Amino acid sequence: MPPVITLESPFARQVFHKRHPVLFQRLKDAHPYGPQQRKALDELLRESQEGVISLADDAFDRDQWLDWDRRHFGTPWPKAPFLWAESYFYRLLLGAVGYFETGVDPFGPFKTAELHSSTLEDDYAWLAQPLDFDAALMASLYGNRADLGFQLIAGNTKIHDELVADDSAQVQEFFRKPAKVTFILDNAGRELLSDLVFADHLLANGLATEITLHAKPYPYYVSDATMTDVGDCMRRLRQLPGGAGQRLHEAAAEGRLKVRTHPFHCAPLSFHDMPDDLATELKSQLTIFKGDLNYRRLVGDCYWDEATPFRQTVSYLPGPAVALRILKSEVVVGAGNIDPASRIAGTHAMIQMYQP
Numbered sequence: 001m002p003p004v005i006t007l008e009s010p011f012a013r014q015v016f017h018k019r020h021p022v023l024f025q026r027l028k029d030a031h032p033y034g035p036q037q038r039k040a041l042d043e044l045l046r047e048s049q050e051g052v053i054s055l056a057d058d059a060f061d062r063d064q065w066l067d068w069d070r071r072h073f074g075t076p077w078p079k080a081p082f083l084w085a086e087s088y089f090y091r092l093l094l095g096a097v098g099y100f101e102t103g104v105d106p107f108g109p110f111k112t113a114e115l116h117s118s119t120l121e122d123d124y125a126w127l128a129q130p131l132d133f134d135a136a137l138m139a140s141l142y143g144n145r146a147d148l149g150f151q152l153i154a155g156n157t158k159i160h161d162e163l164v165a166d167d168s169a170q171v172q173e174f175f176r177k178p179a180k181v182t183f184i185l186d187n188a189g190r191e192l193l194s195d196l197v198f199a200d201h202l203l204a205n206g207l208a209t210e211i212t213l214h215a216k217p218y219p220y221y222v223s224d225a226t227m228t229d230v231g232d233c234m235r236r237l238r239q240l241p242g243g244a245g246q247r248l249h250e251a252a253a254e255g256r257l258k259v260r261t262h263p264f265h266c267a268p269l270s271f272h273d274m275p276d277d278l279a280t281e282l283k284s285q286l287t288i289f290k291g292d293l294n295y296r297r298l299v300g301d302c303y304w305d306e307a308t309p310f311r312q313t314v315s316y317l318p319g320p321a322v323a324l325r326i327l328k329s330e331v332v333v334g335a336g337n338i339d340p341a342s343r344i345a346g347t348h349a350m351i352q353m354y355q356p
């Protein structure tokens with residue numbers, strides 16, 4: 001594997017030094033946190049910028065984190081791998097605000113606001129039209145940009161021009177034979193609504209025999225979908241046109257749509273380290289990895305040469321896979337030359353497919 005991206009990377013440093021303070025301010029504005037929670041947040045911010053990574057003796061999940069440790073406890077935060085440190089940061093954030101005692105999702109207010117935004121109905125007006133496979137796939141992909149103000153019209157091929165890797169034809173070809181599908185979900189809100197639309201397209205057209213949605217076991221990376229968020233989005237989708245919400249509700253009742261979680265989805269590790277039970281589950285189906293974080297975990301959060309073939313980086317997977325991702329971080333494989341600014345701008349997208 002090439003060198004791993006650490007918090008010394010300018011982009012990662014910017015996430016920890018610029019974005020995190022803004023996030024913490026939003027959390028303090030959104031919740032009636034008392035002095036203890038506010039102090040814990042301030043300490044976490046300071047520590048994660050210049051302190052040493054430590055694991056509390058009385059942490060309820062101490063054993064789990066010792067298992068996920070790759071000798072990073074005791075390392076100065078700025079020297080740690082970006083992926084590992086960012087994941088642990090979110091675990092500590094939840095501890096700081098008392099999530100493990102109260103169960104209150106610190107990001108809940110932002111997720112609720114997004115699902116009930118005044119523009120949401122207009123933004124999803126296109127659901128009233130019939131979608132073809134390509135439009136449904138693109139909805140799921142561009143949902144990762146959380147910006148669906150683009151033309152999701154059946155037969156719109158212009159949208160493919162923005163892709164830096166485009167295996168969409170292979171994906172469509174794969175569904176010539178009905179398959180079981182797993183979505184490793186990313187964000188709640190608009191992205192999840194769009195993923196549900198794609199899931200409905202697959203089930204309603206007999207392309208998928210069964211779909212399993214994998215959500216995060218706890219709130220993570222601000223807007224990642226938990227089991228609660230899946231329920232909230234399913235209910236919201238039923239209020240939107242097109243009938244996808246109702247069809248999915250029925251599919252769930254019949255056992256064709258399943259929702260579950262796995263502790264590994266909040267692990268600070270790449271999918272190379274996935275436990276056997278998860279690997280066994282993914283073996284006999286097509287797995288769709290949504291979003292940027294899952295992409296980093298899929299190929300490894302490393303300084304890959306962008307010309308490295310995608311299949312070379314994911315050949316460890318137990319079954320076929322598709323990555324649907326808007327580029328929001330430095331990692332890229334299987335694409336042409338992409339300048340550093342474009343890698344993090346959220347303007348470029350990719351669809352990559354692997355078949356063993």
Ligand SMILES: O=P(O)(O)OC[C@H]1O[C@](O)(CO)[C@@H](O)[C@@H]1O
Nearest residue numbers: 015186187291292293294328329
């Ligand atoms: O929601 P997505 O597509 O997974 O993007 C999350 C991305 O945001 C960041 O947390 C910060 O930019 C990245 O580290 C991460 O990959």
